[in-house]
Amino acid sequence: MTTATGRQLAGPLSAAVANLCVSLQPQVSPETAAGFREVLRRLSAPLQVAIAGRIKSGKSTLVNALIGRRVAPTAVGECTRLVTRFQYGTVDRIEVIFTDGRKQVLPFDAAGMIPASLGVDVDEVSHIEAYLTNAVLRDLTVIDTPGLGSLDAASVARTEALLGAAGDLDPVSRNAVAGAEAVLYVVTQGVRADDHQALAAFTAATASREAGPVNAIAVLNKADTIAPESVDGSDGDTWKAALLIAEKQAQILKPRVADVLPVIGLVAESAETGGFTSADADALRRIAELDAATLDMMLMSADLFTSWECEVPAGVRAGLMERLDLYGVRCALTALAAEPAITAGALRRKLLDSSGLDGVRAKLNAVFRVRADGIKAAAALASVTALAQASGDAGERQRVHNAIEVLLAKPEAHQLRLLEALTLVTSGAVAMPPDLVEEVLRVGGTPHVPDQLGLRGRPLPELTAYALERAGWWRSFASFGATPAQSRVAHVVHRAYFLIWQQLRGGGQR
Incomplete structure (x- = not known):
């Protein structure tokens, strides 16, 4: 089914909710009807996936890796304080959206990234819309968020609003405009209380009436920083240690997320966005040819790798460390030892394989893309319900409630009934x-x-x-x-x- 704008809906459940919104519009107040129109717009848009987590957890690096282009700023600056929505467009451009509804169009900087400075008062900015001619974004809008736990209260408030945790927003903004429909939550080695709170708030605002592992997965980022000797059963293997910790975190975060997957965002970003070049491959090839004693010493730490005297310039080695860190360098050198004639492209593929990004993408497909119809329909129903409840009109609330119950009684809507049952149980209701x-x-x-x-x-x-x-x-x-x-x-x-x-x-x- 397509909407009046000609855009294809995700599936029959989304179509049923869209029909419900259209039929209810004449029966509700103008304010509620305006909210329903926003719900209809969101139903016909690609699935909205927020990348959220604590400050310095590597969210923007992961955003770049998923998009396949280095566009999200990873250094501290103005833009890391703002919610940025990356979506498909026929022309690359940036729109700065102000809190009063104004828009200002900006180009990407010379490096193809969002500019470090927007030239406006950030406190007056609602969020950034970034349009990219990128096929990945045709059916998935990726939303980069400020880090939770930041000292900047305004930045935290923006993320909480996106995740549904802010209670002082008007219902249209909170439930129909600001919220994402699914979340990829980024954790590092420690899961904290505010991680649970943020996930609970997000799923309550977007799932069908409560929370559940239907629209949330988590990634254990910076998996290469885990000391394998500190993890029982890892046998000294960093990736195995990361898998074991991810399993434990999945139990801790259950039932708020479907799974926790390890990933090395820095290596994924470099391998997927063109950050790893043929010059880097040549430099690694020269390093691989060093004598074993020198190589063993250099690989003991990042400092030794960049400072130890050898024929490869220190600046070149520092660049490798910035793009791959020590784990990525070791993976590349292992690949070169096994296949000295490996091409730069094949070496890049090996690095990508070692990053865990393919596993994250596969899980995104399994949990989000395959279930986009149910996720979008559930989020839309949550918005419709919240909009009706906020109206203050008991008759309006009852009309909306009755319409939703009729929809849920249809055979094709059983998926929504199942999601509701799941969330009633997992929330303890x-x-x-x-x-x-x-x-x-x-x-x-x-x-x-x-x-x-x-x-x-x-x-x-x-x-x-x-x-x-x-x-x-x-x-x-x-x-x-x-x-x-x-x-x-x-x-x-x-x-x-x-x-x-x-x-x-x-x-x-x-």
């Missing part, structure tokens, strides 16, 4: 035994049938039989063992298993 919470989380937290059943790699007959057996169990539980609140969730889970069984019986397996 409906108490259930831990094993049933895990099952609801599994069924509602992934779009892939074998993972929903917890039977990845099993044959189709086994999947089919298990889906039917669990459908029957949840139906019995809903009727004979559940509280009224639990029964509501159980009926939804029963229906989910039954639909899976129907799909598998027809030979389908997502």
